[in-house]
Amino acid sequence: MAAIAPTAGTARSARARSLKHDRRRALYWSYFFLVLFAVFFLTPPIYMLITSLKSSAEVGAITNPWWVYNPTLDNYKALLTSVEYLTFFRNSAIVSLVVVVVTMLISIPAAFALARMKFWGSATLATGVFLTYLIPETLLFIPLFKIFAWANETFDVSLMNHWWLLIIVYPTLTVPFCTWIMIGYFASIPKELDEAALIDGAGYLQILTKIFIPVALPGIIAAMIFAFTVSWADFLYPMAFTTSADQMVLPAGIVTTLIKGDVYAWGQIMGACLLGAMPPLLIYAFLMDYYIAGLTAGATKG
């Protein structure tokens, strides 16, 4: 025993040392890559900020592009006093908020039905919902054109070139994905919870509103953030379906009005983009905890 004890002791301390060593090395590498990613992803917004503080003359001048010699807020003043830009902002805000509401109104009941009410073909339908998400919008906008033209001919309603058209179109992007992640989230709620509610006297609608929505709130907020981000940032559909400046949302509006022919108002473009990126950024900042909780749902027991 006396001979074994010290050996075991040194072996243990050697292992502890090497564990500590391993941990430190892993940390160095994590920091290295984290810094690398941070630099990589923060460079564009910083460059945008720098450019947005320059006058057109300074943007065009051959100076260090990473430094502002004569900082000015003229670009922001111009943007915030421009009726057009504020219209884009308003349109974007209305479209995105309404799309979030519409998406939730469709996705939550759909996900509940697909996750809990076993009916004929429910599993196939759930997969089908997700498959529709895999079809890119670049493939869809031409058929959508056709549909709008057909609606115009048949019902004499003009859908094209209206900002509210996007409220109809965006849910095709947001509903499938939101339904899909909420199916997963609802499925992680123990079956006994709805059975207990069923015995307590709740109907399906009450189970949904009083049990599932509150319990799955982090997941629902994650889905809402997703829906908001998608409809705030989508570029192709507004470019394709809206043409007049007063009907445009931010992403399309910025590139159509601030690029005139081959003249790029770089300072204003950059400022407009930065301001436009603010709402999602603020939402992420404040709801980040919910978002992460939603994405890692079911990883731990409550």
Add this chain to the structure above:
Amino acid sequence: MAQVNLRKVVKHYDETPAVRGIDLDIADKEFVVLVGPSGCGKTTTLRMIAGLEDITDGDILIGGDVVNDVPPKDRDIAMVFQNYALYPHMTVHENMSFGLRLKKVPKDEISRRVQAVAAILGIGELLERKPKQLSGGQRQRVAMGRAIVRNPKVFLFDEPLSNLDAKLRVHMRTEIKKVHQKVRTTTVYVTHDQVEAMTLADRVVVMNAGRIEQVGTPHDLYHSPATLFVAGFIGSPAMNIVRCGLEEAAGGLRLRVNDEVAFPVPAERIARYRAYAGRRDLLLGLRPEHVTDMRTPTAPGQCAFDITVEVIEPLGMETLVFFALNGTEICARTNPLAGLQAGKPAQLLADLRYMHLIDEASGRVL
């Protein structure tokens, strides 16, 4: 009146039978425990009573009414789940009052009833907490409180104690019994733990492979098991079961275990077993407490025999002695002061007044 009656209840999951025809009458205010190994259909039976599973065939009656197609909420039952199924976003008070609020019971009455039940269960101080802030035993109490507060016709418990540690389980077992004595509601309780079944039940229903093996009081099941399965399932340590033959001997009968060991059948059992004399395919069942270390018989029907001790397990108040007989491991409960030692020969006493003779082929106790 809230008796529960099952009439030839059958349940199939796609072609796989889970419950194969159950007849059971549960009286008003009775505490009935369904017990059996996993997959025996006990939980399915409970869920059918609750209305959470459709029944394939047969009838279920609650309070005399057929409830086959009545949804759970209209059956006036309350269920306590294995994982408690407390609503995580609600406080204890909200959890307990959820059913009453759905029924639109006046607020002050809800409050009064919740307070009263909380007092019975000793959770009065926890009413504003969320389930996450409660210990396992407290959650268990809240789950019971949620059931009691609705004042249902029938309580259904689905293995409510199996998520608790051993010590707390024993404690909560007593609590459940106390609560039932106070609240006196018809109760159906499912467990795989035969100790829980014995301690709680007015009557125990032993199930196996989708059928009822035996229904009876804990005392009946323990002392007069009807089948080999019940004999082996009820009791811990389990009943010793050893193959034997029954032979005629000098006007009486003798159980022949092997060439060396044979026990005379007690006089009062001879008439009962006479018809089976000559059979070699019988099983002798004798509980460990009826194999003891007393060396000399003190009553007729006791019989000494020699063994070699293989393993001893001292438990404090008694010492379990294990030895082989006819290739079967036998357990005896002995006085710790008898000083039996592993590997040493010893003489033990079998008390055949408590024997069971089992027909191996049919599994019936004769």
